[in-house]
Amino acid sequence: MGKPMTEQTQTPETQSSPSTDVGKSDIIRVEGMHKWYGDFHVLKDLNLTVRHGERIVICGPSGSGKSTFIRCINRLEEHQQGKIIVDDVELTDDVRQIDSVRREVGMVFQHFNLFPHLTVLENCCLSPIWVRKTPRKEAEATAMEYLERVKIPDQANKFPGQLSGGQQQRVAIARALCMKPKIMLFDEPTSALDPEMIKEVLDVMIELAGSGMTMLCVTHEMGFAKTVADRVIFMDGGEIVEEAPPHDFFTNPQEPRTQKFLKQILQH
Amino acid sequence: MAESTMKAPKKRIDPVRWARENLFSSWHNTILTLLVGYLIVTSVGPLLNWVLLDANFQGSDPSDCTGAGACWLFINQRLNFFIYGFYPEEFQWRVDIMFGLLALSFAPQFIERFPGRKWLGLFGLTGLPIVGYFLIPGGLFGLEEVQSSKWGGLMLTLILAYIGIIASLPIGTLLALGRRSEMPIIRGLCVVFIEVWRAVPLITVLFMASVMLPLFLPEGMNFEKLARALIGITLWQSAYMAEVIRGGLQAIPRGQYEAASALGLGYWKKMGLIILPQALKLVIPGIVNTFISLFKDTTLVLIIGLFDILGTVQSTVTDPAWQNVAVEGYVFVAFCFWVFCFGISRYSQNLERKLDTGHRT
Ligand SMILES: Nc1ncnc2c1ncn2[C@@H]1O[C@H](COP(=O)(O)OP(=O)(O)OP(=O)(O)O)[C@@H](O)[C@H]1O
Ligand SMILES: [Mg+2]
Numbered sequence: 183m184g185k186p187m188t189e190q191t192q193t194p195e196t197q198s199s200p201s202t203d204v205g206k207s208d209i210i211r212v213e214g215m216h217k218w219y220g221d222f223h224v225l226k227d228l229n230l231t232v233r234h235g236e237r238i239v240i241c242g243p244s245g246s247g248k249s250t251f252i253r254c255i256n257r258l259e260e261h262q263q264g265k266i267i268v269d270d271v272e273l274t275d276d277v278r279q280i281d282s283v284r285r286e287v288g289m290v291f292q293h294f295n296l297f298p299h300l301t302v303l304e305n306c307c308l309s310p311i312w313v314r315k316t317p318r319k320e321a322e323a324t325a326m327e328y329l330e331r332v333k334i335p336d337q338a339n340k341f342p343g344q345l346s347g348g349q350q351q352r353v354a355i356a357r358a359l360c361m362k363p364k365i366m367l368f369d370e371p372t373s374a375l376d377p378e379m380i381k382e383v384l385d386v387m388i389e390l391a392g393s394g395m396t397m398l399c400v401t402h403e404m405g406f407a408k409t410v411a412d413r414v415i416f417m418d419g420g421e422i423v424e425e426a427p428p429h430d431f432f433t434n435p436q437e438p439r440t441q442k443f444l445k446q447i448l449q450h
Numbered sequence: 451m452a453e454s455t456m457k458a459p460k461k462r463i464d465p466v467r468w469a470r471e472n473l474f475s476s477w478h479n480t481i482l483t484l485l486v487g488y489l490i491v492t493s494v495g496p497l498l499n500w501v502l503l504d505a506n507f508q509g510s511d512p513s514d515c516t517g518a519g520a521c522w523l524f525i526n527q528r529l530n531f532f533i534y535g536f537y538p539e540e541f542q543w544r545v546d547i548m549f550g551l552l553a554l555s556f557a558p559q560f561i562e563r564f565p566g567r568k569w570l571g572l573f574g575l576t577g578l579p580i581v582g583y584f585l586i587p588g589g590l591f592g593l594e595e596v597q598s599s600k601w602g603g604l605m606l607t608l609i610l611a612y613i614g615i616i617a618s619l620p621i622g623t624l625l626a627l628g629r630r631s632e633m634p635i636i637r638g639l640c641v642v643f644i645e646v647w648r649a650v651p652l653i654t655v656l657f658m659a660s661v662m663l664p665l666f667l668p669e670g671m672n673f674e675k676l677a678r679a680l681i682g683i684t685l686w687q688s689a690y691m692a693e694v695i696r697g698g699l700q701a702i703p704r705g706q707y708e709a710a711s712a713l714g715l716g717y718w719k720k721m722g723l724i725i726l727p728q729a730l731k732l733v734i735p736g737i738v739n740t741f742i743s744l745f746k747d748t749t750l751v752l753i754i755g756l757f758d759i760l761g762t763v764q765s766t767v768t769d770p771a772w773q774n775v776a777v778e779g780y781v782f783v784a785f786c787f788w789v790f791c792f793g794i795s796r797y798s799q800n801l802e803r804k805l806d807t808g809h810r811t
Contacts, residue, residue: 256711256712258708258711258712277716281714281716284713285714287712288712289709289712291709295703295705295706295708295709296709297706297710297724297728298728299727299728299731299805308713308715308723309713309714312719312723313713313715313719357713358712358713361713361714
């Protein structure tokens with residue numbers, strides 16, 4: 183994440199050619215992963231390899247385990263069987279390994295989850311200062327840089343409660359980026375937003391995708407998937423049902439369950 | 451932002467209209483208003499006479515009290531005892547320094563623009579007890595030792611309440627965190643501690659601390675009655691505090707924990723920087739409520755023979771030299787408690803306002 187993001191907003195066409203700047207090496211490997219909630223088998227034998235700089239969109243019906251899956255990648259949820267290796271670190275019970283993975287993985291939540299008692303700037307600086315031990319001055323400068331990139335530097339000294347939903351979500355993205363993560367996870371980042379705010383958040387995400395960030399994104403924004411994703415993953419009933427580049431996924435889905443799902447969401 | 455040219459309309463209050471709407475809106479409201487008015491008029495006069503107009507403030511001995519009004523002379527004459535107990539007069543300046551530091555630390559908290567008030571407050575919570583620990587008992591740095599059995603009055607009340615309050619907050623916080631811990635042993639210990647202490651009346655705690663504890667302690671490890679009472683009060687209060695704080699912890703949405711974890715914050719940083727600041731802010735009213743009730747509960751130390759302000763007054767009103775001064779004595783005690791408790795309450799409201807960042811989760 184050393185190089186700054188290109189300033190001009192790229193049009194979707196120029197950057198949609200998938201896998202052009204995708205690296206060769208793997209950054210996430212999920213192998214035969216299972217997870218249970220009590221007796222309930224939520225995730226069944228998931229296998230996924232993500233390369234550096236790849237952008238992956240995960241979709242599927244409600245309750246299919248999408249959130250649970252991406253939350254396993256930074257260990258907000260624990261898996262019981264199989265392997266998850268993130269940036270060459272395997273996720274086990276070892277707290278130090280979990281912490282080192284979390285330092286490299288940023289996450290954006292559906293409900294923003296900003297810290298309401300801290301200002302926007304403090305939200306962004308907190309983790310760099312306390313986890314990365316960055317000097318405050320430097321952390322603030324970095325935070326302002328990212329707030330500029332999500333286009334709200336003027337809100338830096340406000341509290342989250344004083345911002346609109348779209349602004350809050352952009353702050354949440356900036357906050358995650360301040361840790362200079364190698365991977366960004368998004369869990370339905372726009373589904374709690376009013377329609378007019380969805381675009382401002384998607385624009386930021388599209389820009390981020392253009393900068394070479396590895397992204398895993400749970401979303402139902404199919405336009406976003408078409409323009410940005412290298413691969414689309416369809417989950418149902420805790421399984422990965424289909425995995426394909428967006429063009430194939432939308433025009434020529436193989437599995438009946440995918441076809442049914444696409445028919446439902448494309449009707450709207 | 452463009453400045454609005456429209457002003458918000460001011461709310462005007464017309465007293466006649468207000469009275470008609472609120473006091474005389476119907477015939478039974480009118481009767482109630484008149485009745486209450488009559489009671490106020492007939493009781494305020496005599497009360498005022500008793501407290502101020504007919505009261506005796508000046509004089510040198512009990513016969514100077516005429517008996518028509520309150521005998522404040524009594525309070526005046528015994529004030530030293532009520533404030534310092536048996537603390538020797540020549541060393542009372544040490545207590546005065548503590549009173550001064552207490553006021554210096556907390557009075558500025560009410561003044562918005564007071565320079566460095568944050569630091570003064572911090573001193574009040576950390577440095578002040580340390581200074582007091584050396585200054586009041588003495589025995590070090592060439593200060594004459596004053597046995598804790600000589601301490602009394604308001605000074606003792608403040609010591610008990612202050613230490614109970616500032617020690618129970620951190621202990622209670624740890625207990626609350628422990629009770630929500632994922633480690634079964636820690637959780638179990640905290641649950642047992644809280645449930646045992648909270649279920650026992652303070653009066654029994656004090657009694658056990660002063661009478662039973664020495665029986666269990668090894669020979670020679672017998673520390674003072676006051677210290678034992680303080681430990682009892684603190685642990686008892688911590689159990690209460692823990693439950694108040696746990697309420698706050700439970701009110702913090704799971705997303706806050708998750709966001710903090712996702713940013714790589716470990717347990718203590720997550721709690722200290724994200725969860726506790728929000729949870730404590732949420733339960734300020736509950737915390738202050740327990741503070742205030744502890745402040746008043748300190749009067750129970752009377753039963754183990756410690757003379758707090760109530761104790762000193764009570765022992766004086768039975769003094770045969772003074773007759774019929776019990777009411778004055780208890781009014782004085784009530785007033786002292788009210789001043790401090792009201793102060794705590796106002797301060798907490800101040801704090802709540804200041805910490806309000808306009809967010810409702
Ligand atoms: N803490 C939990 N305990 C038990 N079951 C859970 C828990 N969290 C989720 N589940 C169940 O696991 C399944 C998958 O949930 P998950 O949140 O991953 O779905 P999702 O695909 O993200 O759905 P949505 O689109 O509604 O967000 C659901 O059936 C849900 O009821
Ligand atoms: Mg979900």
